[in-house]
Amino acid sequence: MTMHDDQVDVTTEIVAALIAEQFPRWSGRAIRPLSSSTGTVNAVFRIGDDLSARFPLRPADPGEVLAVLEREAEASAELAGVSRFPVPEPVALGKPGAGYPMPWSVQTWLPGTVASDADPSGSDAFAEDLAAFVAALRGAGTRGRVFSGDNRGGVLADHDDWMAQCFEESEGLLDVPQLREMWSRFRELPRTSADVMSHGDLIPGNVLVAGDRLSGVLDTGGFGPADPALDLVGAWHLLEAGPREVLRRALGCDDLEWERGKAWAFEQATGLVWYYVASNPAMSAMGRRTLDRILASTE
Incomplete structure (x- = not known):
């Protein structure tokens, strides 16, 4: 089952043909599709030992996709310059071809195990590493840039329509009256601090673990200015609970910032549960686990 109704099909054969046509220096390398259980925006293929190729899954105008990929490459390179933890770095942009209708990207490959497979949730050391990563991004400076208005990271109440859809779709899956009540409180939390630089999507599938330590961070193309609470979704x-408090203390979060981080995690998790319940059960289950943690923190 595909994750999106309009999803573009990407096969190993298509990837091999695109590489042969556009990047013949990489021809002959092994091409391995990666599990889609944690990635929902791109199909990802490992190219040899040191590269990965990412293919947008949902159809869009090629020119618009190229502009997005160029912005993501610029953002990834900027993040790489401030993070002491390894992150993928942009290598090349590919063009449509071989039956694939959009531009695509090539990055460096990072070794490690995603946190959804090597659960670091009980590790204080991992929490300290994650806090250090977030602090480094916050310290990078926005250079006068502000939140773009897309996706999460601006005004919580701007997501009312999305949350209304989520609550409607979640009937029979979640305790919707309880969630509606929580959102009515979350959406009113005021914003009192300026934008900082943010990863924007610190979910388990975007975090690499070695032992009980943070060994790398993936999906860095969203690096940009946002609500300082946004990266607290990772908490x-x-x-x-214990390591979560370690992270909070390390970042010096006040009560309002902490609650806003919880609100952004709530907004994301609620959508994950229903949207991926059939097409990506692992992602749906992650959303449920996050909601359970949020609910437990309010008891």
């Missing part, structure tokens, strides 16, 4: 997606 709820990735950590149990």
Whole structure:
């Protein structure tokens, strides 16, 4: 089953043909599709030992896709310059061809195990590493840039329509009256601090673990200015209560910022549960786990 109704099909044969046509220096390398259980925006293929190729899954105008990929490459390179933890770095942009209708990207490959497979949720050391990563991004400076208005990271109440859809779709899956009540409180939380630089999507599938330590961070193309609370979603997606407090103390979060981080995690998790319940059960289950953590913190 595909994750999206309009999903573009990407096969190993298509990837091999694109590489042969556009990047013949990489021809002959092994091409391995990666599990889609944690990635929902791109199909990802490992190219040899040191590269990965990412193919947008949902159809869009090629020119618009290229502009997005160029912005993501620029953002990834900027993040790489401030993070002491390894992150993928942009290598090349590919063009449509071989039956695939959009531009695509090539990055460096990072070794490690995603946190959804090597659960670091009980590790204080991992929490300290995650806090250090977030602090480094916050310290990078926005250079006068502000939140773009897309996706999460601006005004919580701007997501009312999306949350209304989520609550409607979640009937029979979740305790919707309870969730509606929580959102009515979350959406009113005021914003009092300026934008900082943010990863924007610190979920288990975007975090690499070695032992009980952070060994790398993936999906860095969203690096940009946002609500300082946005990267606190990682506290709820990735950590149990004890390590979560370790992260909070390390970042010096006040009560309002902490609640806003919880609100952003709530907004994301609620959508994951229903949207992926059939097409990506692992992603749906991650959303449920995050909601359970949020609910437990309010008891």
